[in-house]
Amino acid sequence: MSAATAAQTKFEGSTIDPREIEKFAAIADQWWDAEGEFKPLHMLNPVRIGFIRDRLCAHFGRDPLSTKPLSGLSICDIGCGGGLICEPLCRLGADVTGVDATGQSIDVARTHADRMGLSIRYRHAAAEDLVEAGERFDAVINMEVVEHVADLDLFLKDAAGLLKPGGAMALSTFNRTPKSFLMGVVGAEYILRWLPRGTHDWKRFVKPSELAASLRRAGLSLTEVCGMVYNPVEDSFHLAPKDLDVNYLAFAIRG
Amino acid sequence: MTRFDVVFAGGGMVGLSLAVALARSGLTVAVVDRETPEAVLDLAYDGRASAIALGSKRILEQAGVWKHMDGEVSPIWDIRVVDGHPLRGVSPLFLHYDHTDLGDEPFGWIIENRVTRQALQKAAAETDGLTQFAPASVMRLDRDPDMATAHLDDGRTIAATLAIAADGKFSTRREEAGIKISGWDYDQTSIVATVRHERDHQGVAVELFLPGGPFAMLPMTGNRSNIVWSETRDAARRFMALDDAQFLSELKQRFGDWLGEVDLAGPRFSYPLSLQQAERYTDTRFALVGDAAHAMHPIAGQGLNMGLRDVAALAEAIVDAHRLGLDIGSASVLRQYEKWRRFDNVLLAAVTDGLLRLFNNDIPPVRMARDIGLAAVNKLPPLKKFLMRHAMGTVGTLPRMTRGEAL
Numbered sequence: 088m089s090a091a092t093a094a095q096t097k098f099e100g101s102t103i104d105p106r107e108i109e110k111f112a113a114i115a116d117q118w119w120d121a122e123g124e125f126k127p128l129h130m131l132n133p134v135r136i137g138f139i140r141d142r143l144c145a146h147f148g149r150d151p152l153s154t155k156p157l158s159g160l161s162i163c164d165i166g167c168g169g170g171l172i173c174e175p176l177c178r179l180g181a182d183v184t185g186v187d188a189t190g191q192s193i194d195v196a197r198t199h200a201d202r203m204g205l206s207i208r209y210r211h212a213a214a215e216d217l218v219e220a221g222e223r224f225d226a227v228i229n230m231e232v233v234e235h236v237a238d239l240d241l242f243l244k245d246a247a248g249l250l251k252p253g254g255a256m257a258l259s260t261f262n263r264t265p266k267s268f269l270m271g272v273v274g275a276e277y278i279l280r281w282l283p284r285g286t287h288d289w290k291r292f293v294k295p296s297e298l299a300a301s302l303r304r305a306g307l308s309l310t311e312v313c314g315m316v317y318n319p320v321e322d323s324f325h326l327a328p329k330d331l332d333v334n335y336l337a338f339a340i341r342g
Numbered sequence: 343m344t345r346f347d348v349v350f351a352g353g354g355m356v357g358l359s360l361a362v363a364l365a366r367s368g369l370t371v372a373v374v375d376r377e378t379p380e381a382v383l384d385l386a387y388d389g390r391a392s393a394i395a396l397g398s399k400r401i402l403e404q405a406g407v408w409k410h411m412d413g414e415v416s417p418i419w420d421i422r423v424v425d426g427h428p429l430r431g432v433s434p435l436f437l438h439y440d441h442t443d444l445g446d447e448p449f450g451w452i453i454e455n456r457v458t459r460q461a462l463q464k465a466a467a468e469t470d471g472l473t474q475f476a477p478a479s480v481m482r483l484d485r486d487p488d489m490a491t492a493h494l495d496d497g498r499t500i501a502a503t504l505a506i507a508a509d510g511k512f513s514t515r516r517e518e519a520g521i522k523i524s525g526w527d528y529d530q531t532s533i534v535a536t537v538r539h540e541r542d543h544q545g546v547a548v549e550l551f552l553p554g555g556p557f558a559m560l561p562m563t564g565n566r567s568n569i570v571w572s573e574t575r576d577a578a579r580r581f582m583a584l585d586d587a588q589f590l591s592e593l594k595q596r597f598g599d600w601l602g603e604v605d606l607a608g609p610r611f612s613y614p615l616s617l618q619q620a621e622r623y624t625d626t627r628f629a630l631v632g633d634a635a636h637a638m639h640p641i642a643g644q645g646l647n648m649g650l651r652d653v654a655a656l657a658e659a660i661v662d663a664h665r666l667g668l669d670i671g672s673a674s675v676l677r678q679y680e681k682w683r684r685f686d687n688v689l690l691a692a693v694t695d696g697l698l699r700l701f702n703n704d705i706p707p708v709r710m711a712r713d714i715g716l717a718a719v720n721k722l723p724p725l726k727k728f729l730m731r732h733a734m735g736t737v738g739t740l741p742r743m744t745r746g747e748a749l
Contacts, residue, residue, distance in 0.1 A: 121673050129674060136666040152665060154368045175667030202488040203669070204345060 104237045118169025118195050128171055128231070131259075134315055134324045135230055135336065136175045139257045142311070142338045143226055146255045155180030163224040163249055165214050166232035170196035170207065176228075177205045184208045184224070186217065214245040223251045229258040234291050239301050247305035250341045256307060258337045259315070263292035266332040270317075295331055307339040346372045346473075347670060348660070349492045349502035351480040351515045355392075355455065356632030356649035357508025358462040363405040363657040365472035367749050369664055372500045374492065375476040379463045388455045389611045390534050391560060391568035393418065393547070395450045398650040400746040402461075405653075406469070410461035416563045417448035419545035448545065452560045452568060475500070483515055483628070490627040490671070504660070504671035506629050511618070513634035519625045525618030525637075530555055531578035533571040535593070535610040536562065540602025543567055550596065557596050566607055569593065572615065582612050623684060624676035631656060635683075648686075654741035655682040661749050682741070 117124035144151040147160060158180030164173050167185030169192055177183045177200070185207055187193050193211045200207045210217070227249050236242040250256065261267050268289045293301075299309045314330040317323075324334075348364055350357045353375035365371045375382075382388075394402070394415070402408040466472050475494065482493040483505055490505035507515035516523070532555075543561040550557040555572030562568050571593070573581060581592055586606060594604055617638050623630045632649035659678040663670045743749060 133663075133666055133668065136668065140666065174669070178667035 104235070118171065118192065119199055125169075125171070128168075130317075130322075131315065131324050131334070132171055132175070134326055135259060136172065138313065138326065138336045138338075139172070139176070139228060140179060142257060143255060146338075146340065147225070157181035160225045162226045162228060163217065163222070164228040164230070165246055165249075166229065166235070167196060167209070168192045170199055170209070172228055172230055173207050173209075174200060174203060174205055177207050181226075184210065184217075184222075186210045186212050186214065188213055214242065214249060218245050218248040222249060223254075224249050225251060225254050227254070227256045229256065231259055231261075233258060233260045233293050233298070234287065236291075239293065239297070240304055243301050243305040243307075247302075247307050247341060250307075252341060254341050256302075256339045256341070258298070258339070259334065260298070260337075261287065261289075261292040262331055262333060262335055263289065263294050264332050267292055267334075270333050295335060295337070298337060302337075302339045307341050309337060309339045311338045312336070344501070345489070346370045346500060346502040347664070348372070348504045348506060349490065349500045350374060351483065351492065351505065351507045352509035352513075352634070353474065353476065354508060354510065354632070355458055355462065355646060356653060357506070358459075358466060359402065359405055359407065359650060360506065360508065360631060360653040360657055361472055362407060362462065362465045362469050363401075363653060363743070363749060364660060365469045366406060367657070367661045367664070368471065369660070369670070370471045371473070372492075372502065373466075373472065373474045373476075374478050374480050374494060374500070375474065376479045378477050379474070381477075382459050383456060383463070388459070389536065389609055390613075391452050391454045391536070391562060392458065392646040393450050393560060394453050394458075394650075395647045396447055397654075397740070397744040398647045399451060401650045401654045401743045402458075403746065404743040404749060405465065407458075407461050407465045410464040411453060411457055414457045414563060415451040415453050416561050417545050418450050418452060418547045418561060419448055421449055421547045421549070423549045423551070425551045449547075452547070452562050454562070454568075480509075480515065483518060485519075485625070485627045487626065502671075503669065504627055504629065504675075506631060506656075507634045508631050509634055511616075511633040511637040513630065515628075516620060516630055516634050519628055521625065521630070522621045523618045524621060525616060527614065527616040529574050530572050530615045531575050532613045532615055533569070533573065533578055533581060533610060534613065535569045535571070535606060536566055536608040537569055537593070537597065537604050538564075538566050538607040539604045541565070541600075543601055552596065559597060567601070569597070571596065575614065578612055582610065623680045626673075627671040629656060629676055629679060651686065651741075651744065652679075652683055654743035655679055657743060657749055658741045 121129040140156065141151050143149070143160065144156050149156045156179055157176060160181045161184070162176055162181045163184045163186060164176070165186050167173050167187045168189075170185055173183045173185040173196065185193070185196055187196070187209075188211075190211045193209050196207070197209045200209070227246050229246060233239055233242065246256065295312050302309050312331060313336050314327040314332065315324050315334040315336060316327040316330050318325060326336075347369040348361070348371045350361050350371065350373045353361065353373040357375075358373060361371045361373045399408060402411075466474065475498070478498070479495045480492045481495050484491045484493070485505065490502050492500045492502070492505060494500070505515075507513050507519075509515055542565060543559075545561050547561055548559045550559070554574060554577055556570070557572070558570040560568040560570070572578075581589060584592065589610065590604070590606055597604055618636065620630050620635045623635045631652040633645065635652065636648060638645055638648070656679045659675050659682070660670045663672070663675045668675070
């Protein structure tokens with residue numbers, strides 16, 4: 088039985104869409120190639136990590152420029168893929184658990200962390216499995232995940248269930264706008280060939296208002312949204328607080 | 343085996359500056375150098391002085407090195423570039439750079455390399471996280487996608503996330519990495535000596551373009567000047583073979599008597615000149631800095647300055663990645679450094695080479711053209727300002743350290 092079929096069987100009836108999992112299994116090995124299939128994620132990473140680090144430091148009263156500013160915080164990264172977010176957070180001192188529904192990604196992540204000498208707990212599971220097991224964290228990370236889930240409300244309810252009271256959640260996703268269709272789908276997948284065609288389904292992209300409402304139903308309050316904009320001259324991304332047209336980050340806390 | 347963040351092959355002025363800057367920002371750094379710190383501070387090891395530009399001073403300040411040089415730096419308030427001939431005298435047209443054209447900071451400072459090395463050793467000693475392995479040499483550097491491992495001649499091994507070669511112009515680590523160099527040798531050798539003179543130089547640096555090559559008089563502390571005197575190889579060999587009295591007499595013919603009586607104030611050294619550029623500055627978990635990446639003719643006094651600009655750029659790329667918990671030896675960090683530095687280095691080397699070819703020419707029309715050219719630059723403030731700012735290291739998109747900001 089292939090990993091994808093196994094995943095399909097295991098997650099039958101959950102919030103995860105089996106067809107989405109299969110797509111990622113096919114390209115799992117590519118995770119750590121900064122020039123490969125996941126180039127845009129590698130390019131987005133400094134901006135995403137900077138946002139996560141700074142907002143968590145502000146929320147938990149840490150100095151972001153100190154050594155290991157996140158030490159002592161337990162963080163769960165849902166949809167961790169090859170570990171692109173887990174490894175930096177671990178180096179910053181956090182106690183990190185990475186969760187992904189694709190077994191192959193977890194294998195890639197585990198092997199890579201081991202080679203880098205980093206101690207990260209990786210689990211081939213879904214958020215609801217951890218909730219059932221009674222696991223709770225100071226922070227939950229959902230990067231480029233909510234646009235791939237079948238039921239946003241159900242998914243966020245599970246993710247929020249992993250938070251301790253006073254915990255925080257950082258998210259990123261694509262807005263559903265004509266511009267995100269052009270840039271995120273047509274541009275990234277068809278013109279620049281950054282991503283394999285069919286990686287994204289534009290209809291599943293999430294508007295900030297929809298995200299805010301869904302978070303609220305999950306018991307969280309959205310405290311900030313901030314855009315990420317690609318600069319073709321510098322060939323890099325940067326934060327753009329007012330431009331939420333394509334990619335955006337969000338931060339929410341559990342009261 | 344302890345794993346360091348960065349291992350350096352070579353702890354010279356550029357390597358140690360970067361090592362100190364990184365360690366002060368919280369990284370663990372290993373520096374391997376074949377000389378002990380004591381041997382390096384001996385006057386006979388390196389009798390040269392360097393012109394430290396404003397941008398370089400800021401970098402040394404941010405690295406916590408400058409404060410250890412107190413009282414041993416000599417500011418340059420004016421630069422005079424003169425076209426001359428030892429027998430025919432000095433051309434009436436010359437280029438005059440006055441620091442007040444740009445502000446109230448000096449153009450730069452003349453600092454003996456010995457002083458810089460001493461200050462670096464002091465800064466290294468007071469920096470946590472910096473470990474020196476000296477005397478020792480890196481015999482082999484193994485690099486794979488996960489880490490770099492340096493094998494030392496004394497049998498020790500050092501594992502690190504990133505390896506940096508700061509092992510000079512003839513870098514063996516660069517050769518081992520298969521990085522080719524392009525460039526050429528000049529039929530020129532620079533003679534370097536320190537002289538003592540009767541009168542105060544008042545912070546004026548003079549660059550005299552003689553038919554044999556440029557002759558620079560750089561103001562040092564305590565009524566001394568550092569002479570960088572370039573000649574063809576054969577002529578340099580002859581001058582180096584002279585006894586002190588004969589050598590001084592040749593030197594005086596060029597130095598002139600504008601500062602009164604002149605005498606030698608230390609041993610003389612000679613360095614063959616060449617210009618070279620590494621075809622790339624980075625490889626898997628590997629970066630070149632300083633002379634290992636680019637070595638150039640000292641005509642514009644830019645060798646160390648270019649090396650320190652490498653320091654500012656690479657330190658920023660590494661520290662920014664480190665603060666985000668990213669892999670500091672990854673291709674994206676190295677690409678940022680390469681993009682930042684290579685264009686600047688190639689441009690300056692080309693400009694320097696062009697200047698040298700123009701001034702190393704004794705054909706009358708060329709002499710006249712450059713006399714007029716020098717005068718013309720003097721009459722064109724915007725061009726002059728650009729050249730001055732470039733010499734001061736304050737042109738272009740600058741790394742934080744070069745702007746005088748904390749890393």
